[in-house]
Amino acid sequence: MMGASSARSFTVVVAVLCLLLLLPSHCHAKLSVKLSTKFYAKSCPNVERIVRSVMAQAVAKEPRMGASVIRLFFHDCFVNGCDASILLDDTPTFTGEKNAGANANSVRGYEVIDAIKAQVEAACKATVSCADIVALASRDAVNLLGGPTWNVPLGRKDSRTASQSAANANLPGPGSSVASLTSAFAAKGLSARDMTALSGAHTVGQARCLFFRSRIYTEPNVNATFAALRQGTCPQSGGDGNLAPFDDQTPDAFDNAYYRNLVAQRGLLHSDQELFNGGPQDALVRKYSGNARMFANDFAKAMVKMGGLVPAAGTPTEVRLNCRKVN
Ligand code: HEM
Known part of the structure; x- marks a missing residue:
């Protein structure tokens, strides 16, 4: 058994080795910050109530905003960990993630996060990170749309920089095969099962015609009735920005309809239908399609796991006062 001080010096040794050997993938896991569901119990006991109430208003006003915030969390976590890097506006010294291919004119919800942050700052100054706010807000979004809830481990810090090229390299595209989706998630320590469960978030929200036209x-x-329906608002040329719901039966309900759609060949994106196309995820998709509880449990677990991705060792971090810019 290691004592606290020898554990600390072990960590320092690993940190130094990581920096010297430049092995970020190994260092990532070993140096992960210890998150705790009680992190703000003393310093900001009302944080969860504040996040929930702002999210409840936002989702009541526009249910799609729940979907948008869930996606914001995914796009934050997949690029150098859940560090709110996606929230940083471009500056003269770096080009951030907002204008990366997968995010530009697509990711939404920045204003809701700003509104939450303003209330949290008023209650507990310079205490709660933007990254934790996004993690809590996405948990609440799922639940407010009728999905499961879970305890969110907290204590993340915010990045002091952001990288457009890292966003372009790490976020999977809608034309991806099941093999490349699996490896994109594996690169983050997430299993194929996690990937299939997390993709169930496409039971809410919308996508633009340009991403599903070829499908x-x-x-x-593809189911012929479904294709004809979608072709109605997504012409062969033009209308790139026209929106369609991922799930046309219950577009605002966080349920397991996504998987029933896949089984019926009604997946909207190519990457969605890849999860049920005679490949390795078919059996799990079938299970989730018939077992809402299994999906809800696996989804919640996978969100906690994805939420545990932290920036590589040595990345400078802070608790930002304004989520859009460094202090
Ligand atoms: C597996 C790989 C994934 C791919 C290729 C993918 C791709 C996409 C694309 C292309 C859109 C539509 C964007 C637009 O039209 O502007 C979208 C929307 C969305 N994605 Fe994903 N996604 C993936 C995984 C995930 C995961 C893991 C989550 C969350 C856990 C998620 C949550 C969402 C949500 C909720 C929306 C709708 C957002 C809104 O309506 O504002 N996606 N995704």
């Missing part, structure tokens, strides 16, 4: 006009494994 509804050219792919063989």
